[in-house]
Amino acid sequence: MNLSKLFSKSFLGLMAASILALPSFAPIANAQSTTTGKTGLPIPRFVSLKSGKANMRVGPGGKYQVAWLYKKKGLPIEIIQEFDNWRKVRDAEGNEGWMLHSLLSGKRTAIINPWESDKTKGLADLKSDDNPASSTIAKVEPGVVAQVDYCGEKFCHLTIGKKDGYISKANVWGVYPDELIEE
Numbered sequence: 396m397n398l399s400k401l402f403s404k405s406f407l408g409l410m411a412a413s414i415l416a417l418p419s420f421a422p423i424a425n426a427q428s429t430t431t432g433k434t435g436l437p438i439p440r441f442v443s444l445k446s447g448k449a450n451m452r453v454g455p456g457g458k459y460q461v462a463w464l465y466k467k468k469g470l471p472i473e474i475i476q477e478f479d480n481w482r483k484v485r486d487a488e489g490n491e492g493w494m495l496h497s498l499l500s501g502k503r504t505a506i507i508n509p510w511e512s513d514k515t516k517g518l519a520d521l522k523s524d525d526n527p528a529s530s531t532i533a534k535v536e537p538g539v540v541a542q543v544d545y546c547g548e549k550f551c552h553l554t555i556g557k558k559d560g561y562i563s564k565a566n567v568w569g570v571y572p573d574e575l576i577e578e
Contacts, residue, residue: 404541432477441569444502451492455481462492470539471504471569487568503543503576505553505564505569511537519566521558525550532560543569546576 428439444465451463455478463486472494478482481493488508511517517537524527524548533555535541541553541562550561551570564570 505567508537
């Protein structure tokens with residue numbers, strides 16, 4: 396899936412192009428094997444973009460070239476490393492680079508089925524309850540960004556615009572499979 400509406404690529408030399416990774420949409424399998432970063436927070440962890448414009452750089456500093464420009468406030472990002480005031484991050488397409496910590500927020504968000512290229516096949520059911528048999532409130536297209544309210548073992552309660560309900564964890568990027576998020 397091309398998420399070009401959410402961010403744009405900036406080719407600034409060979410070094411910027413060299414950080415591009417092949418898409419890797421599988422969540423980290425063993426999210427329990429976290430470490431503690433310099434901030435005392437776990438690594439890896441999910442956060443979101445605080446601003447409507449955020450640069451991802453090829454290195455941890457303002458002098459490094461910009462590899463990506465993100466244009467969607469609230470977009471989920473995974474922190475995979477910390478260095479001083481910089482965070483090495485990964486997006487839903489598997490691109491990695493560095494962002495200044497002040498561009499990131501602890502507010503949890505998720506993207507619905509970012510790995511789906513066919514919007515009709517990639518629809519996710521927004522349910523009235525955290526039960527697969529519960530009624531469907533809405534069908535949510537791939538690429539939609541939602542606020543994560545809380546997550547149980549198999550479902551997350553999400554807010555999407557003025558609607559809220561439950562979506563299976565298997566349909567979201569921004570929450571680890573074994574992660575529980577309290578209200």
